[in-house]
Amino acid sequence: MKVLLLNGSPNEKGCTWRALKEVSDTLQAEGIDTEIFWIGKKAVAGCIGCGGCAKNHGRCVFSNDPVNEVLDKMEGSDGLIVGSPVYFASPNGALVALLDRMFMAGGCFRMKPAAAVTSARRAGTTATLEVMNKYFLMSEMPVVSANYCNMVHGHSADEVEKDLEGLQIMRTLGRNMAWMLKCMDAGKKAGIVLPQAEAKVKTSYIR
Numbered sequence: 001m002k003v004l005l006l007n008g009s010p011n012e013k014g015c016t017w018r019a020l021k022e023v024s025d026t027l028q029a030e031g032i033d034t035e036i037f038w039i040g041k042k043a044v045a046g047c048i049g050c051g052g053c054a055k056n057h058g059r060c061v062f063s064n065d066p067v068n069e070v071l072d073k074m075e076g077s078d079g080l081i082v083g084s085p086v087y088f089a090s091p092n093g094a095l096v097a098l099l100d101r102m103f104m105a106g107g108c109f110r111m112k113p114a115a116a117v118t119s120a121r122r123a124g125t126t127a128t129l130e131v132m133n134k135y136f137l138m139s140e141m142p143v144v145s146a147n148y149c150n151m152v153h154g155h156s157a158d159e160v161e162k163d164l165e166g167l168q169i170m171r172t173l174g175r176n177m178a179w180m181l182k183c184m185d186a187g188k189k190a191g192i193v194l195p196q197a198e199a200k201v202k203t204s205y206i207r
């Protein structure tokens, strides 16, 4: 079993990475493989709503940024953790652009446990988590919880090291994610199949 951890910060080894590393180390200690994927510093275009992904085997028509690479990785993963720094009380804009296109294009999310984590100097964490959690909740992904909101505080990875509560939350999240994955695997082996998926009904409020 494998969990993909997406570092949505332009800082490869910053606060968000430090939080994700705590989750990743805990998952590994529980026997789950992990990969931390950094989205990088390059521009990520927003979704243009062209519908091309529906005709492109679930891949975005733009191929000059990591969206399709992350979708390929997600295809082979059983769980997802998305991390972002707080930027003006929201996730990093480049990450939001990436998530919009990933979740519009991909069909590789259903019933895979997911969680969002965030890092901030001070404020805007719960609003940021809310934005990220919505991708999971709209995609039939069971959202894994910890023993408080999934946030760490600091302005550098060294400062996060001192946020003992934040790091405990990350370890708790890792253990809870591992437990859920093991339960799902046991269920699968016992013959419990995924819930039936209905063809999507799409109405604009009433029609």
Ligand SMILES: Cc1cc2nc3c(=O)[nH]c(=O)nc-3n(C[C@H](O)[C@H](O)[C@H](O)COP(=O)(O)O)c2cc1C
Residues within 6 Å of the ligand: 009, 010, 011, 013, 014, 015, 016, 017, 084, 085, 086, 087, 088, 089, 090, 119, 120, 121, 122, 123, 124, 153, 154, 155, 156, 157
């Ligand atoms: C453009 C920008 C906006 C920011 N907005 C906030 C904010 O609204 N609230 C806050 O507490 N920190 C804010 N910060 C600080 C970062 O969220 C914080 O330092 C974070 O831990 C950095 O994570 P990283 O090292 O993974 O990039 C902002 C930083 C930048 C660059």
